[in-house]
Amino acid sequence: MTIQLLTIMAPVLICTGLGFIWAKLKMPFDNATAGMVVFGIGSPALIFNQLATSKFDLALIGWVMLASGIGVVVTALAAWPLLRAGGLDMRAFLPGVMHPNSGNLGLPLALFAFGETGLTLAAAFYVVNAMSMYTLGATISQGAFNLRAIARIPLFYAVIAALAISISGAALPQWIDDTTGLLGGLAIPLMLILLGNSLASFRIASLRRCTLAAIVRLVVGFAVGVAMVEVLGWENPQRGVVILLSTMPIAIFNIVLAERFRRSPQVVAGSIVVSTLLFFAVLPALLWFVLD
Numbered sequence: 024m025t026i027q028l029l030t031i032m033a034p035v036l037i038c039t040g041l042g043f044i045w046a047k048l049k050m051p052f053d054n055a056t057a058g059m060v061v062f063g064i065g066s067p068a069l070i071f072n073q074l075a076t077s078k079f080d081l082a083l084i085g086w087v088m089l090a091s092g093i094g095v096v097v098t099a100l101a102a103w104p105l106l107r108a109g110g111l112d113m114r115a116f117l118p119g120v121m122h123p124n125s126g127n128l129g130l131p132l133a134l135f136a137f138g139e140t141g142l143t144l145a146a147a148f149y150v151v152n153a154m155s156m157y158t159l160g161a162t163i164s165q166g167a168f169n170l171r172a173i174a175r176i177p178l179f180y181a182v183i184a185a186l187a188i189s190i191s192g193a194a195l196p197q198w199i200d201d202t203t204g205l206l207g208g209l210a211i212p213l214m215l216i217l218l219g220n221s222l223a224s225f226r227i228a229s230l231r232r233c234t235l236a237a238i239v240r241l242v243v244g245f246a247v248g249v250a251m252v253e254v255l256g257w258e259n260p261q262r263g264v265v266i267l268l269s270t271m272p273i274a275i276f277n278i279v280l281a282e283r284f285r286r287s288p289q290v291v292a293g294s295i296v297v298s299t300l301l302f303f304a305v306l307p308a309l310l311w312f313v314l315d
Contacts (some may be wrong), residue, residue, distance in 0.1 A: 028310050031135040035128065037305070038212055042219025057217045061210055066126065066153075067181035069207030070163035073146040074185035075195050080184075084147045085240070087261060090251050094134030094244075094269050095121050095159070097251075101243045109235045115286035116232075118160035120240045125149045127214040128302070132267060134211065136261040136310060144264040150182050152268075156276055164280040218299075221275050227293035237273065237298035241305070245270040262315035270309055272298035292294060 045052055102120045106113060126149050133145030145305025157176050173179055188195055227233055252262040273295045281291035
């Protein structure tokens with residue numbers, strides 16, 4: 024089991040570490056550009072390719088998507104009183120606690136832990152989580168709902184196209200399969216390098232609030248993930264993928280929301296760092312649990 028855990032963790036830690044070291048050496052790296060490449064090209068291509076070429080029963084994909092959405096709602100309801108009791112600003116911290124980093128960390132860990140099957144299931148989970156983060160998360164931070172935000176999310180169109188192909192039963196042309204596979208291939212390594220580079224630039228402000236938000240994200244996320252798979256009676260790989268992705272740390276995108284709407288960006292950035300460090304500390308035990 025120890026060798027298996029090291030095999031899963033090593034690529035993630037090395038790629039993230041490279042991004043961190045790159046930033047500390049002050050080498051050129053444009054976070055905004057890299058983020059837009061992942062958001063606008065890499066992730067949509069990866070999700071489209073995984074869902075359009077998946078041999079899974081569409082009902083299972085739908086159930087994983089539903090579990091992701093339920094997880095966001097239940098986590099928000101469970102975390103709300105805890106954050107309020109700790110004196111944390113809901114508009115600043117609730118979006119981050121609701122939405123785990125199922126992209127940058129979740130996709131690669133699901134891939135290395137459960138192979139291509141895990142990646143496909145993680146892609147389905149990530150899609151709903153990301154859509155919620157860009158819409159519901161932004162609504163909470165801003166204090167107003169913007170329906171047009173959905174139209175600006177490339178993932179939205181990638182999912183619609185992929186599901187249309189899967190439902191129709193049409194064969195995906197080889198050149199589209201090859202192109203989206205190639206473009207999607209850049210997403211995971213770039214996500215991890217971007218994660219490490221971003222962590223190197225964040226600073227921890229108000230350690231108490233950062234730590235509280237981080238603990239709530241990890242503990243509540245894990246509890247919700249376990250509860251969902253128990254209710255659904257799932258076994259691996261879907262059991263492991265849902266628990267693993269539900270327990271991810273606070274997603275980096277939340278710093279974008281905090282900065283845009285002026286919701287304590289320095290403290291939110293610190294909570295991302297603390298939650299990620301805590302996650303890596305418990306990752307061996309978490310992997311042991313989901314692989315057991």
